[in-house]
Amino acid sequence: MARTSKSAGKPTINDVARLSGVSKKTVSRVINRSPLLNQTTRQKVEQVIAELGYVPNPQARALALRRNFLIGLIHDNPNAQMVLNFQEGVLDAIRDTEFALVVRPVDRKSPGLLADISAFIMKQRPYGVLILPPVSENDAIAETCRELGCNYVRMGSARLDEPAHMVESNDRQVVGHAIEHLAQTGHRRIGLITGPVGFRSATEREAGFDEAVARLGLDAGAELKAQGNYTFESGLAAGARLLDATPRPTAIFASNDEMAAGVLHAARERGIRVPDQLSLVGFDDTAIAAHIWPPMTTVRWPIVAMARSAALKLVNPEAAAQQPSLFLSDLIPRASVAPPAA
Amino acid sequence: MARTSKSAGKPTINDVARLSGVSKKTVSRVINRSPLLNQTTRQKVEQVIAELGYVPNPQARALALRRNFLIGLIHDNPNAQMVLNFQEGVLDAIRDTEFALVVRPVDRKSPGLLADISAFIMKQRPYGVLILPPVSENDAIAETCRELGCNYVRMGSARLDEPAHMVESNDRQVVGHAIEHLAQTGHRRIGLITGPVGFRSATEREAGFDEAVARLGLDAGAELKAQGNYTFESGLAAGARLLDATPRPTAIFASNDEMAAGVLHAARERGIRVPDQLSLVGFDDTAIAAHIWPPMTTVRWPIVAMARSAALKLVNPEAAAQQPSLFLSDLIPRASVAPPAA
DNA sequence: TTGTAGGCGTTATCAT
DNA sequence: ATGATAACGCCTACAA
Numbered sequence A, B: 001m002a003r004t005s006k007s008a009g010k011p012t013i014n015d016v017a018r019l020s021g022v023s024k025k026t027v028s029r030v031i032n033r034s035p036l037l038n039q040t041t042r043q044k045v046e047q048v049i050a051e052l053g054y055v056p057n058p059q060a061r062a063l064a065l066r067r068n069f070l071i072g073l074i075h076d077n078p079n080a081q082m083v084l085n086f087q088e089g090v091l092d093a094i095r096d097t098e099f100a101l102v103v104r105p106v107d108r109k110s111p112g113l114l115a116d117i118s119a120f121i122m123k124q125r126p127y128g129v130l131i132l133p134p135v136s137e138n139d140a141i142a143e144t145c146r147e148l149g150c151n152y153v154r155m156g157s158a159r160l161d162e163p164a165h166m167v168e169s170n171d172r173q174v175v176g177h178a179i180e181h182l183a184q185t186g187h188r189r190i191g192l193i194t195g196p197v198g199f200r201s202a203t204e205r206e207a208g209f210d211e212a213v214a215r216l217g218l219d220a221g222a223e224l225k226a227q228g229n230y231t232f233e234s235g236l237a238a239g240a241r242l243l244d245a246t247p248r249p250t251a252i253f254a255s256n257d258e259m260a261a262g263v264l265h266a267a268r269e270r271g272i273r274v275p276d277q278l279s280l281v282g283f284d285d286t287a288i289a290a291h292i293w294p295p296m297t298t299v300r301w302p303i304v305a306m307a308r309s310a311a312l313k314l315v316n317p318e319a320a321a322q323q324p325s326l327f328l329s330d331l332i333p334r335a336s337v338a339p340p341a342a
Numbered sequence C: 001t002t003g004t005a006g007g008c009g010t011t012a013t014c015a016t
Numbered sequence D: 001a002t003g004a005t006a007a008c009g010c011c012t013a014c015a016a
Helices: A013-020 A024-031 A039-052 A058-065 A080-094 A113-124 A139-147 A171-184 A200-216 A232-244 A257-269 A287-291 A303-315 B013-020 B024-031 B039-052 B058-065 B080-094 B113-124 B139-147 B171-184 B200-216 B232-243 B257-269 B287-291 B303-315
Strands: A070-075 A100-105 A128-131 A151-156 A166-169 A190-194 A225-227 A251-254 A279-281 A298-300 A330-332 B070-075 B100-105 B128-131 B151-156 B166-169 B190-194 B225-227 B251-254 B279-281 B298-300 B330-332
Touching: A013 A024, A013 A039, A024 A039, A058 B058, A070 A080, A070 A113, A070 A303, A080 A100, A080 A303, A080 B080, A080 B100, A100 A113, A100 B080, A113 A139, A128 A139, A128 A303, A139 A151, A151 A303, A166 A303, A171 A190, A171 A200, A171 A251, A171 A279, A171 A298, A171 A330, A190 A200, A190 A232, A190 A257, A225 A232, A232 A251, A232 A257, A232 B287, A251 A257, A257 A279, A257 A287, A257 B287, A287 B232, A287 B257, A287 B287, B013 B024, B013 B039, B024 B039, B070 B080, B070 B113, B070 B303, B080 B100, B080 B303, B100 B113, B113 B139, B128 B139, B128 B303, B139 B151, B151 B303, B166 B303, B171 B190, B171 B200, B171 B251, B171 B279, B171 B298, B171 B330, B190 B200, B190 B232, B190 B257, B225 B232, B232 B251, B232 B257, B251 B257, B257 B279, B257 B287
Parallel strands: A070 A100, A070 A128, A128 A151, A151 A166, A190 A225, A190 A251, A251 A279, B070 B100, B070 B128, B128 B151, B151 B166, B190 B225, B190 B251, B251 B279
Antiparallel strands: A100 B100, A298 A330, B298 B330
């Protein structure tokens, strides 16, 4: 049987129209669920669509509608699991829609960063973009999006933008909880390993630490802080500095898990047992946190939920207003925290 | 000044044509680098393009050319770092082209897997798709791609398809190297933790193990093998089984790093010191391998290079023939291997 | 070397 | 409730 007139290629709206004896526009109405449509007509067309296995051409739609259905994901590889979890959440939000997710890794240290992102937006003309930390903290990128008329949502450790353009976590507060947890376990001398200078996540976490230390009246002092940059090696070095001090802290909060793993190594090199002689708390709940020894207490962002919400803000303007912009992180207690040695 | 005639919206090919006093077609030729073009004309048009900031609309191009410039990445989250490294490699290959990378996570255990992938291909009509293990091992997916006329390249632990559709690693061989390395260090009783049944990577790694054990005349026997499924927990359980046997192996090869980390825990629970009393080798070189204690000897796929090559096979048919399909993995020696206790 | 006419598959406008 | 016609922005065929 003649499936389509021109036997080659995928069936088009014309094939459907001809075979169901209606006009293209009517088929288009069926596709787009126009309310003013005779039920009989609709069913007839839907049947032909099913028989033919017709699927609308997204490029043609994009051209006619003057907007496409691609969501861009811009990131500079914060950590692999975060990016993947985020992708999962976005996919969850756009499942069974015509949207697709286009990834765009960038290099935040490249001088061409803005040009790179501009080129991406101009070339692909995404429906909107989602921006992950740490590049999300760069206001110039948001400004570029606005100039190009590209909608965007940023993910970050604090409110960097209007709620419509943000999904944020409460880093400051949750780090406070982590410090409280350590204090309740008996620690009064707690060290901090900070994140890299210029990262909002780093300053938020440090602020949460400082506020909690002050609030709880814990030991304070510059010798209890060491600068890190979110890498394992920096955690190793910073941990060494903290652990070689006298008196040394009985607990350390590292601003991410990689650095916490570095601290763990530093402790082991010195024969300091965790958690007996040193308690340790990380941040991110990466795979490493659960799989090192001892399993590490850490903080987890609800990344999938944040991603889902971020995608909805972009895709579904009506639902967007209902979406929260603040998401609460959780402290995940594991075995790296114990009362300090007597 | 009048930037474009209809002041609204992005400039189109018509704007460029009008302002440079040539026809659309000529502009089109400039865009597409047609060789038969007067130099003067070309420069004039290029200047107008630059002034206007004109960027061709990819949707319109896609429609006219009857193919778009999206590359699909289909995966079932093997491990986060692998996916991200792969994305990086692909982006590297398509940098400064009009291609973009669309990610499509799938659930290999879902009964709707094939339907899901079909829907993706029919809806997005990608230029081609890249498929990561373990879903890449599913021949039905490749068959679906072929039926839908969608080009594809699979990544895997062995040759699953024609070279044009494959980038593969030499798992079997490199596991052999790993076992040789252990044997040269003095081990003769080596345990294996296998990957999940039905995974080609698992069978390849096991085959490499078996072949090496036979070739080197090492201890063999069912009690030296334990079934895992690539998770930390399965490594913990399988490691327990191996370590509770008498005599116990002096070294264990785990078919991935997560399981190796589990073995490390199992050893620690039993007071067995690594590497003094037990040597350990993993596979994948995930972040955890380098950051646990002791840093773990493991095997690394050249994922970025594989991804780059896979993308080129898809995108650049001329260069595709030059692309290798076999990529050699490396053994990364760290501190988890030492001579067996005397 | 360049231009004209027509088409890619869809949607919007304005009829009927 | 449905249809004819004209976009959308680009490319191919053919003509000049």
